[in-house]
Amino acid sequence: MMMSKNSKGFLKKIVSRRGVGQVLTAGIGLIIISAVFAIINPIFGSWNNISNLLRQIAPILIIGIGQSYVLITGNIDLSIGSVVGMSCMMSATLMTRGVSPLISSLITFVACMGIGLMNGFLVARFKMPPFIATLGSMTIARGIAQLVNNNYNTDSIGENANTFRDIFYYGKTVGIYNPVWIALILWLIFNFVLSSTKSGRHLYAVGSNEEAARFSGVSTFSTIMTAYLVSAFCSMIVGLVNCATSGAGTMDSGTSYEMYAVAASVIGGVSTLGGTGILSGTVVGASIWGVLQNGLQFAGAPLAWRNIVVGVIVIISVLLDVVFRMSKKVTIQKEEKQIQ
Amino acid sequence: MSNYFVEMDNITKYFPGVKALADVKFNLKSGEVLACLGENGAGKSTLMKILTGIYSKDSGTIKVYGEVVEDMTANRARELGIAIIHQELNMCHHLTVAENIFLGRELVNGIKLDNKTMNQEARKTLDSLGIELDPTTLIGDLSVSKQQMVEIAKAISLDAKILIMDEPTSALSAAEIRELFRIIKQFRDDGVGIVYISHRMEEIDRIADRVIILRDGHYITDMLYQDTNLDEIISHMVGREIKEKFPQVECKIGEKIFEVKNLNAGRLVRDINFELFAGEIVGIAGLMGAGRTETVRAIFGVDPKVTGEIYIDSKQVTIDKPIDAIKAGLVLAPEDRRHQGLATKLSVRENVALPNLDILGGIFGTINRSKEKKMNAEAVENLKIRLPNVEVPAASLSGGNQQKVVVGKWLARDSRVVIFDEPTRGIDVAAKVEIYNLMNQLKEQGVAVLFVSSELPEVLGISDRILVMCDGKITADIKNEQVTQEQILHYATQFEDKKD
Ligand SMILES: Nc1ncnc2c1ncn2[C@@H]1O[C@H](COP(=O)(O)OP(=O)(O)OP(=O)(O)O)[C@@H](O)[C@H]1O
Ligand SMILES: [Mg+2]
Numbered sequence: 139m140m141m142s143k144n145s146k147g148f149l150k151k152i153v154s155r156r157g158v159g160q161v162l163t164a165g166i167g168l169i170i171i172s173a174v175f176a177i178i179n180p181i182f183g184s185w186n187n188i189s190n191l192l193r194q195i196a197p198i199l200i201i202g203i204g205q206s207y208v209l210i211t212g213n214i215d216l217s218i219g220s221v222v223g224m225s226c227m228m229s230a231t232l233m234t235r236g237v238s239p240l241i242s243s244l245i246t247f248v249a250c251m252g253i254g255l256m257n258g259f260l261v262a263r264f265k266m267p268p269f270i271a272t273l274g275s276m277t278i279a280r281g282i283a284q285l286v287n288n289n290y291n292t293d294s295i296g297e298n299a300n301t302f303r304d305i306f307y308y309g310k311t312v313g314i315y316n317p318v319w320i321a322l323i324l325w326l327i328f329n330f331v332l333s334s335t336k337s338g339r340h341l342y343a344v345g346s347n348e349e350a351a352r353f354s355g356v357s358t359f360s361t362i363m364t365a366y367l368v369s370a371f372c373s374m375i376v377g378l379v380n381c382a383t384s385g386a387g388t389m390d391s392g393t394s395y396e397m398y399a400v401a402a403s404v405i406g407g408v409s410t411l412g413g414t415g416i417l418s419g420t421v422v423g424a425s426i427w428g429v430l431q432n433g434l435q436f437a438g439a440p441l442a443w444r445n446i447v448v449g450v451i452v453i454i455s456v457l458l459d460v461v462f463r464m465s466k467k468v469t470i471q472k473e474e475k476q477i478q
Numbered sequence: 479m480s481n482y483f484v485e486m487d488n489i490t491k492y493f494p495g496v497k498a499l500a501d502v503k504f505n506l507k508s509g510e511v512l513a514c515l516g517e518n519g520a521g522k523s524t525l526m527k528i529l530t531g532i533y534s535k536d537s538g539t540i541k542v543y544g545e546v547v548e549d550m551t552a553n554r555a556r557e558l559g560i561a562i563i564h565q566e567l568n569m570c571h572h573l574t575v576a577e578n579i580f581l582g583r584e585l586v587n588g589i590k591l592d593n594k595t596m597n598q599e600a601r602k603t604l605d606s607l608g609i610e611l612d613p614t615t616l617i618g619d620l621s622v623s624k625q626q627m628v629e630i631a632k633a634i635s636l637d638a639k640i641l642i643m644d645e646p647t648s649a650l651s652a653a654e655i656r657e658l659f660r661i662i663k664q665f666r667d668d669g670v671g672i673v674y675i676s677h678r679m680e681e682i683d684r685i686a687d688r689v690i691i692l693r694d695g696h697y698i699t700d701m702l703y704q705d706t707n708l709d710e711i712i713s714h715m716v717g718r719e720i721k722e723k724f725p726q727v728e729c730k731i732g733e734k735i736f737e738v739k740n741l742n743a744g745r746l747v748r749d750i751n752f753e754l755f756a757g758e759i760v761g762i763a764g765l766m767g768a769g770r771t772e773t774v775r776a777i778f779g780v781d782p783k784v785t786g787e788i789y790i791d792s793k794q795v796t797i798d799k800p801i802d803a804i805k806a807g808l809v810l811a812p813e814d815r816r817h818q819g820l821a822t823k824l825s826v827r828e829n830v831a832l833p834n835l836d837i838l839g840g841i842f843g844t845i846n847r848s849k850e851k852k853m854n855a856e857a858v859e860n861l862k863i864r865l866p867n868v869e870v871p872a873a874s875l876s877g878g879n880q881q882k883v884v885v886g887k888w889l890a891r892d893s894r895v896v897i898f899d900e901p902t903r904g905i906d907v908a909a910k911v912e913i914y915n916l917m918n919q920l921k922e923q924g925v926a927v928l929f930v931s932s933e934l935p936e937v938l939g940i941s942d943r944i945l946v947m948c949d950g951k952i953t954a955d956i957k958n959e960q961v962t963q964e965q966i967l968h969y970a971t972q973f974e975d976k977k978d
Contacts, residue, residue, distance in 0.1 A: 156572065334591050336584045339573075343581055346570035353532060353568050354582035355552040413572035 156342070160407030160459055161419040167455075168426050175433035182436050189315060193307075195428035196321035197376040201395050202402030202420040203328050204369030209403050210332070211362050212345040212412025213261055213268035215369045217253055218399050220279035222392025225250050225377020227283040230387025233295040234287075239302035247374055253279050254370025258363035276396070284389050292387035299385070306382030317379050324375070328368065329417040337364055345412025401448065402427050405455040426451065482544070483508055483640050483671040484529065489538035491524055491695075493874065495866030498524045501538075502697045504690060506640065506671040511662060513682045513703070514675045516692035516715055517906040518878025519864040522675050523565050525692070526642050530555040530562045542640075556583065561638035563629050565645045565675075565877050565904070566816060571618030576600035578617050579632045603635040604628075608657045622649045622814075623766055630658060634665075641665060642673040645877070647681060648903050651766035659685055677878070677906050678933070679708050691715055716908040724939030725911060727918045731942075732756030734792065735926040736808070736895045741786030743776035745769075746950040750786070754895065754926035759917055761941030761958075762930045764970050769950040770930040771813055774897050778803045778810040790894055804833065807894035811885050811901060813930070815877075819884035822873035826865060827854050829872050830887045837891055857886035862912055878905045885913060889920075896920055898929040902936060914940050934963050949973045 176183040201218050208215040225246050232242035253275050260271035295302070309316045332338035340361045343351040352358050373392070380391045400410070406423030408415025427448060434444045484506040491499040499521045506512050514522050527533040529540065531550035540547050542558050555562075569578050576597045585592040585599075600613035609627050617625060626649045633641060643662075647655050662685060666672055676682060682689065682703075690700035691714045698714050713719045734755050741750035746769030754760055762770045775781045777788065779797040788795050795806040803809070812818035820829050831838055831850050838853065840846035854868045861882040865875055872883055881904055888896065898917075902910045917940065920927050931937050937944055944961060946954040946969035954969040 335589050336586060336591065339577065339581075339584055339591060342572060343570045343577075346572040347568065350568035350570050350578075351581065353552060353562075353564060355556055356582045413570065 156416050157407035157409065157414045157419060157459070158416065160455070161416060161422055163458060164406055164419065164422045164426065164455060168422055168429065171426065171433065172429055175429065175436065178433075179436045182433055187432070187436075189313075191428055191432045192318045193315040194432060195424050196315075196317040197379050198398055198402050198427055199321045199421060199424035200324055200372045200376050200379075201369075201399040202406075202424045203324060203417060204372030205396070205399035206403040206406075206408045206415055206417060206420045207328070207332070207341065207365040207368045208268075209400070209408050209410055210341050210345045210412060210415055211365045212348070213362060213365065214272065214400070214410065215257060215366060216269065216272040216396045217257060217276040217279050218369060218373045219392040219395035219397075220276045220283065221250050221253050221370055221373035222377040222380060222395050223283040223389065224253070224279045224286075225374045226381040226391035227286050227292065227387040227389055229378055230292040230295050230381045231287045233299050233302070233381075234292050234387075239295075239299050243302075243378060246377065247371075249282070250370050250374035250377070251367060254367040255363075257370070258359075258366040261366065262359045262362035283391070287387060287389075289389070291389055294385050295381065295387075299382075302378075303382040303385060306379045308382070320375065320379075324372065325417060325421065332417055337361070341365060342413055345414075347413075398427065401452045404452060407455075407459065409459070423455075481507060483542065485539075485541040485544075486525070486529065487539050487541075489525065489528060489540075490536045491521075491528060491533065492536055495870065498695050499528075499535075500695045502692065502695070504529075504697070505700075506673060508639075508671050509666055509669045510687040511666050511672045511674055511685050513686035513689045514673055514692070515682070515689055515711060516698075517694075517864075518882070518904075518909055519694075519876040520692040520715075520906075521695040522692055523644055523876065526562060526644055526673065526675070530560055530642065553582075556636065559637070559639035560642070561633040561636040561640070562642040563633045563644060563646050567622070567625055567629060567649075569617045569625055569629065572616065574614050574616055575604070575611060575620075575628050576613035578628060579603065579613075579635055581632075583636075599635065600631070603631045607631055607634065607661060621767075623651055623654060626650055627654060630661075634661065638670065640671045640673075642675075644675045645677070645904055646674075647676065647678065655681075677904060677910075679712070679907065680935070682711070683708065693717060712907050715906070720908060720911060723907070723911065724936070725914055725918060726940070727922060729757035729921055731758055732924055735790065735924075736928075737789040737792075738777060739787040739789075741773070741776060741788075742784040743781055743786070744772065744784070744950075746772040747776050748950040750952060752945055752952060752955060754928055756924040756926060757921055758942040759921050759927045759929070759940055760943045760945060761937035762928065762945045762947060763934060763937045763966050764947035766932065768947040768970065770947050771899055772950075773947070774810055774899055774928070774930060775812075778808065778897065780810075807892075808897070809833070809888045809891070809893045809895070810897045811888045811899065813899040813903065815880050815884050820872045820880060822880075823871055825869045826858075826863070826872055826875070826883055827851075827868040829883055830854050830857050830868070830890055833887055834891050853890045857883070857890055860889070860912075860916060861886045862909065878909060881905050882909060882913075885916070889916060893925060895926045895928070898927075900931060901929055902931070902933070910936075934966060937966070938963065946970050 181187055205215055205218060228249055229242045229246040232245060233239055257272055257275050260266045261268045305316055307317055311319055332341065340356045343356055344358050344361045348358055377392065381387055402423035403415065403420055404410060405426050406419025408419055430448055430451065431444055434447060482505045486504040489499050489502045502525060504525060516522050524533060528535045531552045531554055540550060570581065579600045580596045585596050597613045604611050604613065607627060607630065611624065617628065630646060646658065662672055674685065686703040688700060688702050689711055691698040691711065693715060732755060734753055736754040739751055742748055750773055764770050772781065776783050779799045779802055788797055790806050790808060797803045797806065816822060827850065830853060834853065835845065838845050838849050858868065863882045863886060864879050872880055885901055901913055905913065917927050938958065938961065941958045944956050944958050945952050946966055948970050953972045
């Protein structure tokens, strides 16, 4: 009797914690969607397709990690897509001008972190509403993407960049495409930081109640800054992936990625209000996004329908979260009363 | 060498439009409980926030353990062993009890958080406070009084040498208060210096060794508690004597205005039946969790009713939502000012106008500015709300003045029934009397007045009739003539023995 009650309480605690419940629900959803697609079209389940699918998911997961960091602090980063574009255009332009891929990537890194810094300062130091601040930097970063090559897409980044293209897109390691490995490594690092370190704890605290965090001696400035830097870093990486993919810089690279990143986070249970969500959720969210795109394509659905379905899924997952929270609130009230 | 833990001199602090502190001096010794007293807005919380590095002073010096501290920050204060429990709850709802207790000073193993040790330590602290609570529970899942206890545990776990408590008891039950006082005394005997802020005079009587009094941002005096008495303290606080703490007016009981029959709404609201008559004030007494707030919420239509009929002026009214109640002439000033009572980011003017937009309407749905202005002027005047002007955000007022705005916005319209839930929580002695006077005025105007209060002296002091609740039921409905605290406590704990 005691035991079962305790273990039940334990389970409930796990599930209610930071949106684990929603990750599980979304995970089940993912399995169901994948199964349906596999039945409709057997090719969907082929190794070849799965391997491509994973490569499709990887960039969404990477920007999803960045956006999740920012969302957990209760803010938002709208500049992600433009930073992706800026990273893509900048690295490509440099490479077409004969700069080595490594140096090009480093310069790109510095520039993208500049945008992250700017976001961090505007939101954390000058207390600008994050929506407005990052809307501004989004426009600026897109402008830079257009400026670096005088408002033209770049030529091919050339033979010199073949290793670069392998590392970021075409190559495989142990049978799996490299961008998947990149996503995995980033996920492992950032998941560890978020779940097991002081900085991670502070991200949740600031998102949950900024004032309480500040009163407890947490530096809200460096916490929010960290989130925006991580987000800019992730966007930079995805920009390099895009550059490697097309072998040239395109000015509209990364368009709407910030929204995909929000979708991946939110489907996976990261709250846009801050304080909750885990990166495992972002994996599930990004996967649902990828599976839907890929599966619907296989099922022959036009782009318009893909958009509609993804939109509906985002709304449903947030709705689920709301319902879940409401029912939880009711049980708490009931329990509290029983105790009293 | 000085024997003071804290010495603050000539502290001055301005906020936009207000001089919150003017040349204030303050000191604290080891091993004493120093009660810091003053009216709402006197500057008590501000002074303590300066000492703990949350606000920066505009001028003055702060010495801690005899050494001047130039720029105090929250972290610096903690390193110096200064802990504070803030007036308003400040917890991260998404984090667990232990995570909140260790927020900002997490224990680590290398770079990894050491959750196991933190949970153990948190449990030890909770145990020492006599709180049965799993440290891995989410804060958002706890009742307000439990959250307050965690806030206290958090401060205590710092092993502070200087412990500041800003109205720690306003949400606690009697048993929890007893436990807290036991701890405070133990800390004092261990040599901790404790600053205690409260508007509940009987608490000051129970634990203060010394008192320091502020008024209008000025230091007035400080004295050993044994050399003074509550009346003297109060007259220093308000600058005049308060003759009657519980003003009474005699009224003839008139016709029946309000009746609730067979109200059921969950476990804490069961078979509620009572009536209210013109010309009387009815108080609802009971312990924390007896269902008093739940009952008035159900009446006002905030929470759904399972069964129940409500009559106003002998006409049955259907109340499903607060707007139904307001239209029927019934209003409720809720207990939690920050969440239910105020839109804290809006100005005081907008807050007062919010529930009264129907009567402030100009043509084409516009708001009649001059009526709005007049309504605000009256509210500020009647309740003596202390503010630079009505355009400041409600959040910038001192706690007690926020409470007055909550009461003021509901009194700005003519109603038949006015319900107050803990109307004087966090309000200073003088302002309490003003609120009682307002309640008396309503009574004279023939409005039915019902109020919930956890302070028994207040219930006994101003009610004409008392309802006692225990465990979701009304256990007594008695005329307030020669009723004693013991009697009320008896009714309030009627079912306690039978439980378990
Ligand atoms: N953040 C702020 N911004 C503007 N004004 C403020 C702020 N905090 C306090 N004040 C003002 O400073 C004065 C002192 O407020 P304080 O909160 O210190 O009073 P208090 O003595 O703690 O009162 P109470 O007993 O009601 O809590 C008040 O006039 C208040 O309006
Ligand atoms: Mg205060």
